[in-house]
Amino acid sequence: MRIYNTLTQQKEEFKPIVPGKVRMYVCGMTVYDYCHLGHGRVLVAFDVISRYLRHRGYDVHYVRNITDIDDKILARADQNGEVYSDLTGRMIKAMHEDEARLGVLSPSEEPRATAFIDEIIAMIHTLISSGHAYAADNGDVYFSVNSFPDYGKLSKKKLEDLVAGARVGVQEAKRSPADFALWKSARPGEVSWTSPWGDGRPGWHIECSAMSTQCLGDTFDIHGGGPDLLFPHHENEIAQSECATGHKFVNTWMHAGAIRVNKEKMSKSLGNFFTIRQILETYPAEVVRYFLVSSHYRSQVDYSEDSLAEAGRTLTKLYHALRGITPAKNSDVAETEHDRRFAEVMDDDFNTAGAIAVLHAIANDINHHRREGREDRAAQSAAVLVRLGGVLGLLQQNPEAFFQADTGGELSADDIEAMIQARAAARKAKNFAEGDRIRDELLEKGIILDDSREGTTWRRA
C-alpha cells in the first residue's frame, strides 16, 4: 500500500516500524470555539484512514491531541469573563458531539496539553541542556533554530529566506527571528504552571512533540494534520523532537487539503467559516460526511450549497439500493471482485473517490439482481455494500431511518402513513385524481412517495 509523504513529496510503499501495527498521531483542535468544516475534513479524513488501516488488518494506535491551553483560549475566556477551563470543557464537549454526528470514531487516545506539563518541561529541559534551546531574560524559553541543520526539511524552506522574510515586531529576546517559544512566561493574573524558568505555560509546538513521543515513542509511523499546520507547527515539531530524542521523529507525514468557500480557504482568520453544527442544521450528517469523502483527502474542495445538495442526491441513490433488503450475514459473503477493487484503489493513497465508484457499482448490481427477482443475490451484494461502505463510515443506517430522519417537518410519520393509506384506498377505487392530490400535497410538504409491488414507501426530500 502506498501513501503520499509530505516529507519526501511522493507516494511511498508504507511499511510500519513494527509489522502489523500502525502508530499514528494527528494534531487535533485548539478548543476555544466550535469546529468548522475544515476541522471536520481533518477529522473525517483521518477517521477514514484509520478505519481502512484496521480493515486492512493493522492494529492501529491512533492518538489525536487536544490543545486546551493557548493564547487564543485565554483571550476568548477573558472576553467571555469565564475561567479558561470552563471554556475548553464546553468546546471539547461540543467537538465530541460534532464528530460523533459525522460518524468519526474516537481515537485510541486523546491527550490534553494541560495533562502533560511535566513531560513538556522535561523535554524543554533536555533541549536546553543539549544547547538547542535557551532561556531568555523575559522568562520565555526559545528553541534555537540554528542548532538544527535540518530545519526546513518538511516545508522545504530555507532558513535564510525565513529570516529575511521575518515580519516586523521581532522579539528582542530571540537570538534569531525564526526561533520560536517553547515556554511562555505568565503575565500577572494569568493561569500558569511553575517551571525552572519561572511561572508560565507551554508553547503550542512543544505540546505536540511531548504528547506524541510520550504516547507513541520517539519514532512513529504517521503524523497527520491540516494543511496549514505544515509550517511552522510540524516543522517545529520535527526540530524539537529530533533534537530532544536524537532519533528520526516520523516516517510518514500526511496533510489534508483545505476546504474552500468561493475559491478562498475556509479559516478562522478570514472569517468565512461554517461551523459543523451550523451545517448540520440543514443537511443530514451522513450527507456532509459523504461530501467530504467523495473527493481525495489531499485535494482542495469547495464548499457550497449545491455540492452538499448533490451529495444528498447521490447518497440517496445508494440507500435506495439498500431499501427493503435484509443484507446477508457479512461473514457468509466471501471476498468479491468489488472487495478487491475497493482495496486496490484505497491502497493507492486512500483514493476514496475511486472507492465510492466501487460502491456505486455494487448498488448497480443490487438493483439489477432485484429487477431479475434474484433476492438472494441482492442480499449478498447488499452485505458487500454495507461492509465496504462501513470502511468509509457510510451506509450504516437503516435506509428508512436515513430517508425518514425527522428534519423538523410539519408532518409526523403517523400523519404521513395515514395519508398513504387514504391514497391507497383512492387508487384502489380508481380515483386517481384524489390519489394524485394526496401525493401532491405530501410533495409540497417535502415528502416523496415511492410505489412498488410491495406497497408505498416515503422519504423526506
Add this chain to the structure above:
RNA sequence: GGCGCGGUGGCAGAGUGGUUAUGCAGCGGACUGCAACUCCGUGUACGCCGGUUCGAUUCCGACCCGCGCCUCCA
C-alpha cells in the same frame, strides 16, 4: 519575492502512454393509471505551445491561469 500544489466533458471528481471512471444534471426508451424509484441506451473531455514517441490528456520543457504556505489558523 521564496517554496509547494493544481488546471479533465454542463457541474463535481478519479485515472491512464494506445482500450468504460464514477456521480449529479440532460436526452431517448422500458417499467408505471400518471409519476417517483429502478433498468437499458446516449452525447459532450483532458489550460496553451513546443518536444520525446509508431502513438500523449497521461512523460519532458516553456508559458498562461488558479490555489496554498511563508504570521495565529485544520
